[in-house]
Amino acid sequence: RKTVSLKREGKYGGGKEAFTELAKEYGDIFSIKLGASQCLVVNNLELIREVLNQNGKFFGGRPDFERFHKLFAGDRNNSLALCDWSNLQLRRRNLARRHCGPKQHTDNFSRIGSVATFESIELVQTLKQISRSTESAINLKPLLMSTAMNMFSHYMCNIRFDDDDVEFRKIVDHFDEIFWEINQGYAVDFLPWLSPFYKKHMDKLSNWSQEIRSFILSRIVEQREMNLDTEGPEKDFLDGLLRVLHDDPTVDRNTIIFMLEDFLGGHSSVGNLVMLCLAAVARDAEVGKKIRSEIEGVTKGKRAISLLDRPNLPYTEATVLEVLRYASSPIVPHVATENAEVSGFGVEKGTVVFINNYELNTSEKYWNEPEKFDPSRFLERTKVRVRRNSQCDSGMESDGERRGPIDKTTEIEKEVVAVKKNIPHFLPFSIGKRTCIGQTLVTTMSFVMFANIMQEFDVGAEHLEDLRQKPACVALPKDTFNLYVVPRKH
Numbered sequence: 001r002k003t004v005s006l007k008r009e010g011k012y013g014g015g016k017e018a019f020t021e022l023a024k025e026y027g028d029i030f031s032i033k034l035g036a037s038q039c040l041v042v043n044n045l046e047l048i049r050e051v052l053n054q055n056g057k058f059f060g061g062r063p064d065f066e067r068f069h070k071l072f073a074g075d076r077n078n079s080l081a082l083c084d085w086s087n088l089q090l091r092r093r094n095l096a097r098r099h100c101g102p103k104q105h106t107d108n109f110s111r112i113g114s115v116a117t118f119e120s121i122e123l124v125q126t127l128k129q130i131s132r133s134t135e136s137a138i139n140l141k142p143l144l145m146s147t148a149m150n151m152f153s154h155y156m157c158n159i160r161f162d163d164d165d166v167e168f169r170k171i172v173d174h175f176d177e178i179f180w181e182i183n184q185g186y187a188v189d190f191l192p193w194l195s196p197f198y199k200k201h202m203d204k205l206s207n208w209s210q211e212i213r214s215f216i217l218s219r220i221v222e223q224r225e226m227n228l229d230t231e232g233p234e235k236d237f238l239d240g241l242l243r244v245l246h247d248d249p250t251v252d253r254n255t256i257i258f259m260l261e262d263f264l265g266g267h268s269s270v271g272n273l274v275m276l277c278l279a280a281v282a283r284d285a286e287v288g289k290k291i292r293s294e295i296e297g298v299t300k301g302k303r304a305i306s307l308l309d310r311p312n313l314p315y316t317e318a319t320v321l322e323v324l325r326y327a328s329s330p331i332v333p334h335v336a337t338e339n340a341e342v343s344g345f346g347v348e349k350g351t352v353v354f355i356n357n358y359e360l361n362t363s364e365k366y367w368n369e370p371e372k373f374d375p376s377r378f379l380e381r382t383k384v385r386v387r388r389n390s391q392c393d394s395g396m397e398s399d400g401e402r403r404g405p406i407d408k409t410t411e412i413e414k415e416v417v418a419v420k421k422n423i424p425h426f427l428p429f430s431i432g433k434r435t436c437i438g439q440t441l442v443t444t445m446s447f448v449m450f451a452n453i454m455q456e457f458d459v460g461a462e463h464l465e466d467l468r469q470k471p472a473c474v475a476l477p478k479d480t481f482n483l484y485v486v487p488r489k490h
C-alpha cells in the first residue's frame with residue numbers, strides 16, 4: 001500500500017479537494033499521516049464495503065475533532081455523528097430512527113409528506129409575493145433555509161415559526177454558517193496545533209451554537225416540558241426524547257438537548273441541497289424542461305405536489321440524486337477500534353479510515369461520463385402489472401333482458417420509467433452500523449420542496465459561471481448566488 005506525504009504533494013491545508021486529487025493519482029487505497037493521526041483513504045467499492053460491513057466490530061469509531069468540542073459543551077459524546085460507538089449511541093440511533101427514519105407506509109412517513117407539502121405551499125406563496133414586487137434576481141437561499149427549518153421543527157416538534165420572526169431567522173443563519181464550516185474539512189481538524197490561528201473563528205462558532213441552544217430551549221423545549229404528556233402514543237420526536245428523560249434517570253438532559261439540536265440542524269442539508277438542485281436547473285434549461293413536463297403530466301398545474309407523487313415523478317427525483325452524486329464527501333471518517341484488516345492489509349487500532357464516497361460517485365469505473373450532469377442515469381424502464389377497470393357491454397342476457405355495461409377488472413403489463421433502486425456503488429448516505437439516520441428526511445423533504453418550486457416558477461440566473469457546483473460538497477456559503485424566480489402561467 002502506498003504512503004503519501006501531503007507535505008511533499010503541497011496539499012497541506014487543501015481541505016477535501018486534496019483527497020479527491022490524491023485518489024485520482026494514488027488509486028484504490030493509500031495511507032497518509034495527518035498530524036499525529038495515521039490515516040487510510042479507501043477509494044474503491046469492494047474495499048469501502050469491506051470497511052463498512054466491519055463497522056460494528058472494527059471501524060465504528062470517529063476521530064476526535066477538537067475543533068467542534070466547544071459546540072458540544074466539550075463532550076464529544078454529546079454529538080451523534082462525531083462520538084465513538086457505544087450503547088448510548090445505539091439507543092439514540094434507535095429512538096431517532098423511529099421518528100427521523102420511518103419506513104414507507106407508516107404514520108410518521110406520511111406525516112413527513114404532509115408537513116413537507118404544507119411548508120412548500122407557504123414558500124410558494126412567499127415567493128409569489130416577492131416576485132410581484134421585483135423583477136431582479138433574489139437572494140433565495142435564506143428562504144429555502146427557513147422553509148427547511150420549519151419542515152424539521154414542524155415535523156419533529158409540532159412547532160413552526162413566522163418568516164418575520166427575527167430571532168428565528170438569525171438562528172437559521174447560524175445553523176447555515178455552521179453547516180458550511182463542518183463541510184469544509186480543514187487541516188486544523190487533524191492538526192490541533194493550528195488551533196491558535198483559528199481562535200477567533202472558533203469563538204464565533206461557539207457563540208453561534210450557544211445562541212442556537214438557548215433558542216431551542218426557550219422557544220421549543222421548555223414549553224413542551226411544562227405540558228409533557230407521558231401517556232398514549234408519542235406525538236412527535238420531541239415527545240419521544242422528553243419521555244426518555246422523564247422515564248430514565250440515567251439519561252442526561254444535555255444528551256437529549258444536543259440530540260434535538262443535531263437533528264433540527266439537519267435542515268441545513270435540505271435547504272442547501274434544494275439550492276443546488278435549482279442551480280442545476282438554472283445551468284441547464286433542458287433539465288428544467290423535462291422536470292416541468294413530467295410535473296405537468298401529473299398535476300396539470302392544479303394542485304401542490306405531495307410525497308405520494310414521487311413514484312410518478314422519477315426524473316424530478318433523479319435530479320436530486322444526481323446533485324447528491326456530485327456532492328458526496330470524500331472524507332467520511334471512521335476509526336479502527338481494534339487491530340483489523342482491509343483487503344489483507346493490517347490496519348492498526350486508532351487508524352482513521354476515510355471512506356471516499358466522492359471518488360465512488362465520479363469514477364469512470366462506475367459511471368458513464370461521470371462529469372456530465374445527467375439525472376437520467378438514475379432511471380430505468382421496468383415492467384409493472386397494473387389493474388385496469390374497463391366497462392364492457394354485457395350484451396343480451398339469457399332472460400332476454402339487456403342489462404347495460406358492467407365493470408370488469410383486468411390486469412395488464414405496463415412499461416414505466418422508475419428510479420433505479422439499490423445502485424450498489426451509489427452510497428451517498430453510507431451503509432452499516434453508522435449509516436446516516438437522516439436520509440429519509442433528506443430525500444423526502446428536498447424532493448417535495450424542489451418539485452413544488454419547479455411547478456410554480458421558472459428559475460434562472462444572470463451569471464451561469466457562479467452556479468458551478470463545487471465538487472464533493474453539499475454546502476454553499478451563507479451568502480451565495482441570486483436566482484430569478486419567475487411565476488409560471490399554467
Ligand code: HEM
Pocket residue numbers: 080081082089093100262263264265266267269270273328332333334428429430431432433434435436437438439441442474
Ligand atoms: C444531503 C444530506 C445528507 C447527506 C449526504 C448525509 C450523509 C451522511 C454520511 C455519509 C454519514 C456518515 C455515515 C458513515 O459514517 O458511514 C452520515 C451520518 C449521519 N447523518 Fe447524515 N447526511 C445528510 C443529512 C442528514 C440529516 C438531515 C440528518 C438528521 C436529521 C443526518 C443525520 C446523521 C447522523 C446523526 C449521522 C451519524 C450517524 C452515526 O455516526 O451513528 N444526516 N450522514
